[in-house]
Amino acid sequence: xxxxxxxxxxxxxxxxxxxxxxxxxxxxxxxxxxxxxxxxxxxxxxxxxxxxxxxxxxxxxxxxxxxxxxxxxxxxxxxxxxxxxxxxxxxxxxxxxxxxxxxxxxxxxxxxxxxxxxxxxxxxxxxxxxxxxxxxxxxxxxxxxxxxxxxxxxxxxxxxxxxxxxxxxxxxxxxxxxxxxxxxxxxxxxxxxxxxxxxxxxxxxxxxxxxxxxxxxxxxxxxxxxxxx
Amino acid sequence: xxxxxxxxxxxxxxxxxxxxxxxxxxxxxxxxxxxxxxxxxxxxxxxxxxxxxxxxxxxxxxxxxxxxxxxxxxxxxxxxxxxxxxxxxxxxxxxxxxxxxxxxxxxxxxxxxxxxxxxxxxxxxxxxxxxxxxxxxxxxxxxxxxxxxxxxxxxxxxxxxxxxxxxxxxxxxxxxxxxxxxxxxxxxxxxxxxxxxxxxxxxxxxxxxxxxxxxxxxxxxxxxxxxxxxxxxxxxxxxxxxxxxxxxxxxxxxxxxxxxxxxxxxxxxxxxxxxxxxxxxxxxxxxxxxxxxxxxxxxxxxxxxxxxxxxxxxxxxxxxxxxxxxxxxxxxxxxxxxxxxxxxxxxxxxxxxxxxxxxxxxxxxxxxxxxxxxxxxxxxxxxxxxxxxxxxxxxxxxxxxxxxxxxxxxxxxxxxxxxxxxxxxxxxxxxxxxxxxxxxxxxxxxxxxxxxxx
Numbered sequence: 001x002x003x004x005x006x007x008x009x010x011x012x013x014x015x016x017x018x019x020x021x022x023x024x025x026x027x028x029x030x031x032x033x034x035x036x037x038x039x040x041x042x043x044x045x046x047x048x049x050x051x052x053x054x055x056x057x058x059x060x061x062x063x064x065x066x067x068x069x070x071x072x073x074x075x076x077x078x079x080x081x082x083x084x085x086x087x088x089x090x091x092x093x094x095x096x097x098x099x100x101x102x103x104x105x106x107x108x109x110x111x112x113x114x115x116x117x118x119x120x121x122x123x124x125x126x127x128x129x130x131x132x133x134x135x136x137x138x139x140x141x142x143x144x145x146x147x148x149x150x151x152x153x154x155x156x157x158x159x160x161x162x163x164x165x166x167x168x169x170x171x172x173x174x175x176x177x178x179x180x181x182x183x184x185x186x187x188x189x190x191x192x193x194x195x196x197x198x199x200x201x202x203x204x205x206x207x208x209x210x211x212x213x214x215x216x217x218x219x220x221x222x223x224x225x226x227x228x229x
Numbered sequence: 230x231x232x233x234x235x236x237x238x239x240x241x242x243x244x245x246x247x248x249x250x251x252x253x254x255x256x257x258x259x260x261x262x263x264x265x266x267x268x269x270x271x272x273x274x275x276x277x278x279x280x281x282x283x284x285x286x287x288x289x290x291x292x293x294x295x296x297x298x299x300x301x302x303x304x305x306x307x308x309x310x311x312x313x314x315x316x317x318x319x320x321x322x323x324x325x326x327x328x329x330x331x332x333x334x335x336x337x338x339x340x341x342x343x344x345x346x347x348x349x350x351x352x353x354x355x356x357x358x359x360x361x362x363x364x365x366x367x368x369x370x371x372x373x374x375x376x377x378x379x380x381x382x383x384x385x386x387x388x389x390x391x392x393x394x395x396x397x398x399x400x401x402x403x404x405x406x407x408x409x410x411x412x413x414x415x416x417x418x419x420x421x422x423x424x425x426x427x428x429x430x431x432x433x434x435x436x437x438x439x440x441x442x443x444x445x446x447x448x449x450x451x452x453x454x455x456x457x458x459x460x461x462x463x464x465x466x467x468x469x470x471x472x473x474x475x476x477x478x479x480x481x482x483x484x485x486x487x488x489x490x491x492x493x494x495x496x497x498x499x500x501x502x503x504x505x506x507x508x509x510x511x512x513x514x515x516x517x518x519x520x521x522x523x524x525x526x527x528x529x530x531x532x533x534x535x536x537x538x539x540x541x542x543x544x545x546x547x548x549x550x551x552x553x554x555x556x557x558x559x560x561x562x563x564x565x566x567x568x569x570x571x572x573x574x575x576x577x578x579x580x581x582x583x584x585x586x587x588x589x590x591x592x593x594x595x596x597x598x599x600x601x602x603x604x605x606x607x608x609x610x611x612x613x614x615x616x617x618x619x620x621x622x623x624x625x626x627x628x629x630x631x632x633x634x635x636x637x638x639x640x641x642x643x644x645x646x647x648x649x650x651x652x653x654x655x656x657x658x659x660x661x662x663x664x665x666x667x668x669x670x671x672x673x674x675x676x677x678x679x680x681x682x683x
Contacts, residue, residue, distance in 0.1 A: 017452045041445045046382050046453035062436070062449045066382040080445075081436035087381055103435040104377040106421070122435040123377055125421040142431060144421045161429065163422060219426040220409060224263075 002030045009036035017045065024049050039079065044072050047089070064091045067108060083110045086127055099136070102129045105146070111200040118155070121148045124165050130200035138177065140167050140212075149196045151204055162214035168193050170208045181215040265499055267406060269596025269606060271399055271492040271535060271557055276507045278490065279541040281663030282656050283672060286642040294641035301637040302647040305552050307529045308390060308459025308482040311451065315482075316368060316390055316459055318552070319348025320633045321648060322542060324625075325487075325533050325556035326372045326392060326463075328354030330407055330416040330428075331494030331596065333613035334361060336563060336605055339621025341365030346622070347629050352392060352554070355405060355430060357419050358384040370461065373450070375404065376430040378420040382453065390483070391450050392461040393443075395434075395472075398491030398508070398534040400500040401465025405430035408495060411599035413608035440475040447480045461485050466511030466534065467504075473518035473530075483529045485554065486515045490535025492557035494606065495597030508534035510666040516549030525549065539635020543643075546636075547651035548667060555632075562628035563621050564603040566593050570615040577615075579603055 004027075006016045016034065024032065034055045037043060041060035044053045048068040055063065055072065060079040064072035067086040074082070077095035086105040093101075096114035103119070105127030112120075115133035124143035134152030141157070143165035153171035160177020167180075168189070176182070185207075193206035244250065258266070287293040294301065308315040324344055329337045331354065342365045344351040350368035357379015358371055371388030373380055385391060396402065407416075407428040417424035437446045447460050462476040463485035476484050488508025493501065512532045519525040532545050533554035545553050557565075568583075568590035569576045579590065582602035586595045596606035604615030640648045643655045657672040658664035664671045665678040675681065 013452070014456075018455060021455055042449045042452045045449050046385070048382070061442070061445045065449050066385065066453055068382050080442065084436045085377060085380060085382070087383075100436040104380065106381060119435065123431065125377070141435075142429070163426075218429075219423075221264075221406075221427055 312459035324351035325554035326352035342622035343625035396465030398487030399493035469514035488534025
């Protein structure tokens with residue numbers, strides 16, 4: 001059996017996650033379909049198997065949280081903290097994502113076809129995030145490593161207190177956060193944006209993107225920075 | 230000497246209460262540098278604490294157990310509410326969370342080895358789990374902090390318990406600052422940061438913002454671990470009654486309350502000395518909250534923040550804690566503020582190293598500089614060799630064994646064959662403040678200020 005369907009109207013989330021953690025591997029499952037999620041929280045958290053989980057409907061908080069291996073596709077919207085602390089693999093939200101999408105994610109790829117809300121990519125630690133729409137305020141806050149590609153506009157304070165993560169934006173930036181600065185795009189940037197757009201299946205021209213990175217002025221204690229810390 | 234000279238001499242020696250030397254130093258430093266002080270360790274001011282309580286040993290109305298003949302049980306179970314695999318400890322004394330980064334790798338290894346030999350747990354701290362720490366610790370509590378430095382699902386799966394840290398007693402509401410001199414290449418790699426830069430930690434978690442979200446966050450950690458691993462929630466002591474109630478409602482198995490005497494690796498002095506409430510007051514509020522919810526015994530309580538001795542532990546348990554966690558006392562046991570260190574079996578004087586930091590043994594709080602003269606709070610490859618894991622583990626084992634012996638001695642003197650049978654009835658207070666905070670009677674009276682009539 002390669003495919004299996006879990007109907008969350010009839011079975012519990014615990015059943016689903018237990019199956020994904022403890023049973024899927026031994027049964028040769030390659031794809032799990034989840035029907036009627038109805039905004040359930042914690043769908044497929046801690047997935048550590050090379051399988052695809054397709055969620056047909058809206059997911060609640062922390063869908064695909066701490067993903068280690070595999071692919072989770074949400075054919076709907078995702079709640080707070082989708083793909084939080086993801087390590088590798090791929091999470092694809094076909095609809096919109098709520099706050100803190102991809103928070104502190106270390107690796108892998110998060111694609112959001114629609115908009116993402118506040119603090120998208122907060123504390124990012126190495127993952128790639130591609131947002132087809134716009135993002136809310138404080139996106140990329142304290143992002144340490146990794147890349148964000150935002151095809152729409154951004155809210156206030158983009159990239160506040162960035163470390164080494166890089167943010168590419170196609171639309172308008174409402175305002176930059178503390179220590180974030182616009183930098184010229186290099187050939188390597190165009191190439192990276194192009195590759196990420198390809199992976200996300202988005203048709204935009206990399207030449208339309210701007211680069212935002214850290215000015216590194218807060219890397220060492222600076223009393224004159226005052227409220228910027 | 231003339232009368233005027235006498236007056237002048239007295240005036241020259243009279244220190245102002247409001248503007249004493251400490252305050253004068255603070256204002257003059259602020260004026261000179263435009264910077265607040267960042268330092269390590271905990272509050273230095275005198276606070277109401279366990280020293281202000283006394284235990285009532287048995288006499289005629291109670292009878293004691295034989296100190297050297299009758300056994301006193303110290304086994305402690307934590308995480309019995311929901312987790313399939315609760316934590317079972319031999320003693321109710323645990324090692325508080327302290328990070329690799331703040332502490333050297335040798336210290337982390339010492340902690341793990343000592344904890345395993347003692348049958349207790351140790352805790353990771355900010356910065357993630359090191360391999361040495363996991364390998365050396367039988368029971369390891371893995372902290373999930375706002376920064377999420379080094380936090381990953383592989384380590385979650387290896388943990389015996391997960392501690393969701395919301396706040397720390399030394400700085401409730403505040404983030405952290407590990408100064409660049411301690412961010413070595415290894416620390417930087419674990420934290421996904423460039424080496425040598427100041428590492429800032431956020432004051433709140435990136436993916437949840439309040440108690441309603443916390444319910445779901447805890448459920449995520451449970452789902453992640455298939456409901457096997459106990460979930461602790463740690464709060465810095467402030468509005469402890471309400472915070473504990475909310476943590477219980479959110480589904481915590483164990484609650485850790487850290488009072489303001491708790492230490493830190495590096496925080497603003499104004500935080501350490503002026504934010505939060507003393508451990509004594511927080512503990513009483515935490516127990517009140519659990520009793521109010523009828524959850525005492527179902528949700529276990531660990532208290533930390535300035536616990537030093539077996540007497541402190543006995544008083545904490547009598548007030549209603551199930552276990553204690555020790556951080557600063559552990560550092561001191563390892564040699565923090567000692568005037569010497571042992572290298573290759575020889576005692577070396579550390580006076581000059583303290584002097585270079587502008588301090589002396591007994592007064593040092595320079596954990597944040599990474600130049601710890603005795604090798605405890607450092608990433609410097611030379612300084613960190615000043616504490617060998619063998620010596621560190623032995624000293625910690627000695628310290629905890631002593632604390633545990635004191636605890637059982639006191640418990641037996643109070644007539645208890647199990648340290649968890651110590652109760653509030655065994656306590657009185659020495660001061661009105663302590664009586665009011667701990668809500669136990671002032672010694673020799675039945676008066677509890679604010680609670681019972683004199």
